[in-house]
Amino acid sequence: MRISSVTMFDQSTASMNRQQSDFLKVSQQIASGRRVVNPSDDPQAASRAVGVDQAKAVTEQYADSRTSARNSLAQTESILNSVSDAVTSAKTLLIQASSDTLSNVDRDSIASELKGVYETMLGQANATDGNGRYLFGGYNDSNPPFVKNADGNVEYKGDSNTREQRVDASRLMSVNENGESIFKSVPSSAGYVAEADNDNAGNVTFGGPQVSDVNDDGYGDSYRIQFDEDAGNNPTYSIETYDEGSESWVAYDPDNNGDFTDQAYIPGMNVSFGGVNVDLEGEPAVGDEILVAQAGSDQREPNLFRTMEEAIRVLENPVQDDADKADLRNTLNTSMRDLDNALDNVLTVRASAGARLNELDVIDAVGNNRSLNYEQTLSDLVDLDYNEAISEYSLRQVGLQASQKAFVDVKGMSLFDYL
Template sequence: MRISTLAIYNQNISSMNRQQTEFMKISQQIASGKRIVNISDDPQAMTQAINIGQSKSVTGQFSEARVGVRNALSQEESVLNNVADMYSRAKTLLVQASSDTLSDADKTAVASELRGIYEALIGLGNTRDGNGRYLFGGHQDDSAPFVRDPSAGVVNYVGNLNVREQQVDGARLMPVGHSGDQIFRSVHSSAPYRAEVAMDNQGSLTYKGITITDSSAATFGQAFDIEFGEDASGQLQYRVNGGAWNDYNDPTVVELGGVAIELEGTPVAGDSLRLARGNDNNTDIFVAFEKALAVLENPADTASKQATQRNTLRTVMNELDNGLDNVLTVRAEVGARLNELDALDAIGGNRQLAYEQAYSDLVDLDYIEAAAQYSIRMVGLQAAQQAFVDMKGMSLFNFL
């Protein structure tokens, strides 16, 4: 069979091109460190690698989100620590102010320090985070959540009750902080009974201990309003929640539904007292400070004012205790979330390592195998070139 010179040339050129292509491919793999340079090299493996790469990116985004959440929660924990310290200091001052040995001037001095704590608490309630957003404003980021009303002399919460949330893992949407209402205007549902004597009482009625006598009583947990009056003979009386009148003697222990309160002093008709669980009375810590300041900054120059002062300070101390318990509960929640973030970081780190390994197995180059292939392809290319050189000399004209 006759083979034309053109056929010989075409066959050798095709062989060299094929060897050159294979050699260039392995060279690109070695240069890039990747087994798959083009999708056509291994479409199935490249598709899996793309999916794994997307999963790696999502995991990285969750990791970055956890950094932001951790910073916000750490700042909140620091603020709550300061709030707890201020509550404790305020309680110490009120214990001092409750002493009968202090003069009105001494109590005014205590009130001065107490007002400083009050102002500092308002500042803490309006703390901003690293992005300039109010830490306790909920979804409201552009204005202070706690605003003073000069005409009424009170602090109002105008922030949002909802809390921002951040996706920190595939199935975990974590709240970022708490609203100011949860921290400064709430108490835990388990807060104990406490009494609150009306500020406009005219008598010298005061209360002492509150004792739980039967927590299984049908009316235990309800609020009790004690009202004072007198009969036609002038005998002081009291009734509970608008019920029947009972004679009042100084002192006396009033038995209610599962709870008892010890009363002393002389009330007058129209005076009143409310006994309720902590979350049924005042839960606003700023109102508690305002009540304490009102009685400390004004002289207690009558028996009724002295009784009001003692009762108010005792009530405010109970409210501070409830507020501190609430702050500690919130701090525990913050701590639990920080611990959860640590656990999610560990899980996310392990997941990222698994993704990296799977991705590497699919696309990364085995340099030992590649080096061997490189040598083989080079030898093949050189052989094809040498064969072409040898074939060029195979002509009948050389033998004529």
């Protein structure tokens, strides 16, 4: 078989180019620190790396989402802390105002201080986040959720929704609270609250209500005590209960014998109905009434701002007669119980926000571990083993040099040199 000089030249050149290509490939791997520089280097590893890299990017997006959620919840928790402090301050002022030794001027001074607490609450209720959105408006976060109407009373203009954010593949978390859940709600454990009508003309006052029997068939219903008088002008009382079916007040008659209709009223008496007790003092006028209902029921919807407004009203109103004194005592008693329920509710909501902050810490720890696993998997798939690469680099360098030397030697093997 005859091998021409051209054939030897071409084969030597091809061998040298191949060795040079392998040498440059190893050089590129060392320079980039990656074993798989191009998908053709290891198609299977490259394909798996794309999937792992995408999963890693999604994990990083969830981490950014958790950062945003943590900022919102931290701001909510901070504001709720301020609101709870304001409620506590208001309760302290009402306890101070309930002293019989205070004059009208003293109570008016307390009312002024209470107005400051009221305005502080309103400002906190209309707080915004860093993007100008109102925190407690629900989805309606472009306008203040709490505004004063023409009568100067605060109304809620937001909705009952809460913004949610996906903080992990399997966790959709509420990142704020709406105004209803904070300022117009009570905890499920809140009991009965009594409230005297503002138009009462008599001086009857109440104490309680106190729960006597939670197993009573009427426990949990709403009641009202109405006052009248008999033919001899002696005061009487009747008890009515709210009927959900007819949506009206009907006579309370659990034993079908009319025990709670037009009964003789005696100052200092204790009235028991529906598993609760109410102490009554003073002389009522015809048409006076006292509502006794579960806090948070339809008959007595909770409203922290309304409670503050009623307390300010009664403190600003000069006490001139027994009816004014009764109004002051009844309103302060009702307001203090409402503030207790409001504080319990704010603390409950705050605890919920704190629990979600703790949950974010746990999810963060899991997400960080997941990211580390993805990093390790990517490293195993595409990263370079430098010890092996350097050995390969030296080997390819020797091969390239040998190829070049062989090419020089073969190129010199020609018969024309001997002619």
